[in-house]
Amino acid sequence: MYPILPSFLLNSIAHPHLFTAKRSPFSYNNDTIQEQQACTFLLLNNQLGYGTQSDIDCLRSIKASLEDPLSILASWDFQNMTDEGFICKFIGIDCWHANENRVLNIRLSEMELKGEFPRGLANCTALTGLDLSSNKIYGHIPYDISTILSFVTSLDLSFNNFSGSIPESLGNCLFLNNLNLSNNGLSGQIPSQLGSLSRMRNFCLANNFLSGRVPNITSATRKSYENNSGLCGVPLQRCRLTPSKSVKVGI
Template structure:
């Protein structure tokens, strides 16, 4: 039996409402699980999270009242920013952040976090525009895949223990406005950001770093010197070749034209005798 238009409209509306409700609930549940995972993975030495992050409350948007949590809307449990700076947190980078699917800002600065950053960090903080991990004890190399986070405006990794090179792919971060890796153990050439926002202060106290806006890298300077020497050598060779070819030509040119053959014969006989 065919449904009447009114009944069909009610049915379609109910299905759409159900789909939207499921999607909304999933989003809320995902963000709640995100915060639960972060709390479980970090050592809360000062008790800030333990006293504020109470998951026993089931009212809509309850996580938006947590310390350091900013939501897109105060009555919707979708996390916009996490500002967990200077809370005495210990542990490694909290990979549970990946469950905060609408997160745009993450600030974990001035804590006691350590260890390497995840190599797939771009999949964990896919839509981040601001990442501040400064003043911790992170080690290892800076993940190259951070360059895939094309929305980044702010990237602060200073005052850690990062080593190795800065991925040259960071030059692809076209939206970057603030960048700092000062006070680490980095070496090698710095990326070409093509922006005036990033100055030498962004790379301070990394004795192994070089390149604009720092001092020219030795390898580049050495290569430049070699090129200059080769250019000078080529000029000298060209001049010598020109002189060698020009001398006999000039000699022949300035001899008297009419008696030239006779003069050469007489000269040859005298030389022979």
């Protein structure tokens, strides 16, 4: 169950900081980030408490679960745990505060990381941004991703090897503004639940194997769905009506 949140806190995370990516329309906006972080920090503190040890466990599990041929994550040294905010110095990690082991964003794009989606991310309980784009991550996007990433506002899993369907629970990521699942091997229909994500600003599912009617997502354009030949509906071509079977009456 999701907490009931005051309207001013909901509004504070309606326009979060965005990721910068070469292949993505997402951009990082610093103009209002301090105000947004302050309000969202209060929200997360009130709802989740301090997550220092759990955040450390989160990053440990990511390092353990992914192959790292470039040895980039080898620089994540967990030996000096007496140093406040030591994980905030790790490559690809942004914290809420430099002296607090509380992860805000994880940016691990273009690192040739290989493995399945790290379920240990659930331990990063204050995480709002995840960028695993341009790696070699495979398997299904977890069916319970909304539980793993409860407060995510920006999610970029593009240019990987994900397969299977898009989980319906993604529609329960209520604060999601930016979603990029392009250039994977995803198939099946797009869950209609994604149409309920009213805060969506940037949305891309291009270059997959999706089919069926697209949900009503106001920020979606034709480019959001390009190279998914089985899709139809606004803003794409009209869906064909399924012809009804004629009934023959015997005499």
